[in-house]
Amino acid sequence: xxxxxxxxxxIAKQLADVSDATLxxxxxxxxxxxxxxxxxxxxxxxSRPHVPPAQEGPAGPQPPPWDADGLRRVCDRVRAFGLxxxxxxxxxxxxxxxxxxxxDADLETVQACIRxxxxxxxxxxxxxFTALRASAGYYAVDGGGRGGAHLRAxxxxxxxxxxxxxxxxxxxxxxxxxxxxxFLRAAVPAAAAAGVRLALHPNDPPVAAFRGVEQxxxxxxxxxxLLGVVESPANCLFMDTGVVTEMGEDAAAAIRAFGARDRIGxxxxxxxxxxxxxxxxxxxxxxxxxxDMAACMAxxxxxxxRGAVEPDHTPGIDGxxxxxxxxxxxxxxxxxxxxDAAAGGHLR
Numbered sequence: 001x002x003x004x005x006x007x008x009x010x011i012a013k014q015l016a017d018v019s020d021a022t023l024x025x026x027x028x029x030x031x032x033x034x035x036x037x038x039x040x041x042x043x044x045x046x047s048r049p050h051v052p053p054a055q056e057g058p059a060g061p062q063p064p065p066w067d068a069d070g071l072r073r074v075c076d077r078v079r080a081f082g083l084x085x086x087x088x089x090x091x092x093x094x095x096x097x098x099x100x101x102x103x104d105a106d107l108e109t110v111q112a113c114i115r116x117x118x119x120x121x122x123x124x125x126x127x128x129f130t131a132l133r134a135s136a137g138y139y140a141v142d143g144g145g146r147g148g149a150h151l152r153a154x155x156x157x158x159x160x161x162x163x164x165x166x167x168x169x170x171x172x173x174x175x176x177x178x179x180x181x182x183f184l185r186a187a188v189p190a191a192a193a194a195g196v197r198l199a200l201h202p203n204d205p206p207v208a209a210f211r212g213v214e215q216x217x218x219x220x221x222x223x224x225x226l227l228g229v230v231e232s233p234a235n236c237l238f239m240d241t242g243v244v245t246e247m248g249e250d251a252a253a254a255i256r257a258f259g260a261r262d263r264i265g266x267x268x269x270x271x272x273x274x275x276x277x278x279x280x281x282x283x284x285x286x287x288x289x290x291x292d293m294a295a296c297m298a299x300x301x302x303x304x305x306r307g308a309v310e311p312d313h314t315p316g317i318d319g320x321x322x323x324x325x326x327x328x329x330x331x332x333x334x335x336x337x338x339x340d341a342a343a344g345g346h347l348r
Contacts, residue, residue, distance in 0.1 A: 009300055009339050011332055012086055012266075012308035016045040018074055023081040029329045030336050033086035033308045035126070036074050038066045038113075048323050050316050051152055054136035058168055062093035062106035066116040075120050086308050087266060088117060090127040090198070092183070097131040098171065099179050107183065111190040118194025124265045124307070125191070126238050128201040129180050129217060131171060134159050134210035141282060142316075149285070150316030154205050154246075156279035164212035173214040177225075180216055184229045192234040199238035199265030200226060206247055206278045218278065220249055220257075227263055236265030242312065243268075245291040248277030252295035259303025267300065268312040269293070269335060283313050286334050297338040298347035309335060 013026050014035035019042050026034065075085035090113060095103040117125055137159040141151040164170050191198045206218035217226060223237055237258055241251040258264050271289030274281040286293045300309070311334075314327030341347050 008306040009297070009342075010084065010086065010308040011335055011339065012310040013328065013332070014087075014089075014310060017041040017043060018077050019044045023078065023083065025325060026328075027081050027083055029332050031083065031332060033084040034078055035087045035089065035310070036071075036078060036085045036122075038074070038088050039070050040073050040077070045323075050150060051138045051140050052135050055133045057165060058094040058131055059092060059097055060094055062095065062109050063091050065109050065112035068116045068119060071116055071120045075122070085120070085122060087124040087126055087199075088122055090114070090117075090125040092127055092129060094131075096183055097129065097176075097179060098168070099175065103179075103182075107186040110183075110187055114187060114190045114196055114198075115194050118191075118196045122196060124197045124199050124236075126199045126201060126266050128203070128238075129176070129183065130203050130215065131176060132165065132168060132210050132213040133203075134205045134207050136162065137205060137207075144282075145284060145315050146288060148318065151282055151284060152313065152315075153282040154280065156205070156207050156276075159207075159210060162211050168211070168213065170212035171214060173216055176214060176216040180226070181229050184226075184235060188230040188232050188235045192232050197234050197236050197265040199236045201238035201240060201268070202243045204240065204243045204246070206243055208278070219247060220244075220254060223254075223258065227258075227261075233262060236263050238266045238268065239264045240268035240270070240312070241291050241293070241296050242270035242272050242283065245272050245289065246274060246278060246281050248274060251291045252299040255296055255299035255305075256303055259300060259305050262304075264300075264303070264305055264307065266307060267305075267309040269296070269309050269331075270312045283315065285315055286331065293334075294338055294341070294347050297335075297342040301342045301347075309339070311335060 010033040012033040013031045078085045093106045095106045145151040203215035203218045244251040271291045272281045311331030317326050320326040
């Protein structure tokens with residue numbers, strides 16, 4: 001898994017379905033690699049709420065192991081449209097996150113899914129380790145963006161007063177780290193054996209705690225701690241330029257630091273304007289936030305990153321479809337321009 005000195009950035013997009021219309025559209029606008037659903041979904045799914053629903057409880061039970069033949073059919077269908085099946089989202093159960101009975105059996109299911117993903121030819125599995133997400137702190141800024149674009153913002157003050165959730169209780173940061181360590185020691189060796197990389201997305205929003213549940217991965221120091229639990233090329237970061245900027249950090253510098261060590265498995269590419277690091281920010285177009293997106297792309301190439309970059313959380317544009325296809329097309333075009341400029345050495 002050692003990377004060469006030159007990067008090879010693929011433009012990616014997570015798909016909710018593999019219908020003809022969806023695959024044609026993303027191929028037409030220049031997407032090259034996709035995140036696939038793990039079962040064959042051929043009807044169009046076009047529902048993407050601008051503000052996600054508030055999470056009222058922890059993750060549910062661990063889904064059954066992925067069906068090998070089913071995932072292979074999904075991947076074959078994607079390839080038939082000239083797209084690379086690159087990644088899928090690995091589910092992590094409430095038992096694993098909260099240290100409940102049944103977590104060992106759930107970890108065995110996780111290992112089984114990893115093996116199926118490797119056999120199907122996927123390169124990366126992304127996952128998060130968020131026992132309770134502070135999504136109730138998001139709110140819409142309708143018409144508040146450039147030209148009246150619809151934005152999404154986060155304010156930790158909207159959720160700071162909320163009590164613990166019945167049936168969940170309180171959980172400390174170190175308790176979450178003990179569980180994450182247990183997960184990594186079970187999952188990373190399975191991934192290495194299957195030829196798959198695991199990429200952990202940081203807690204987003206990166207608040208210290210939500211409703212009595214502390215968040216384990218919300219800083220660059222936490223990134224270092226994660227990578228030190230299991231030293232393996234299969235143990236990687238899901239680098240989100242938006243989250244790193246939300247932390248008050250320099251996303252391009254973080255890419256250089258972790259990319260040079262070949263520890264970035266996947267990239268979410270987005271930008272934010274930050275009022276208070278970790279606690280108050282607004283998601284905006286690539287070219288108007290606090291992050292330097294050109295510098296981020298240059299950093300990926302300088303670090304020799306050979307992987308996928310996906311636009312994330314596009315603002316709402318007037319007249320867009322319910323699945324924000326206009327927004328995605330605009331974002332993909334910007335990524336393609338920055339990628340080509342970086343590949344030609346024009347961003348340095």
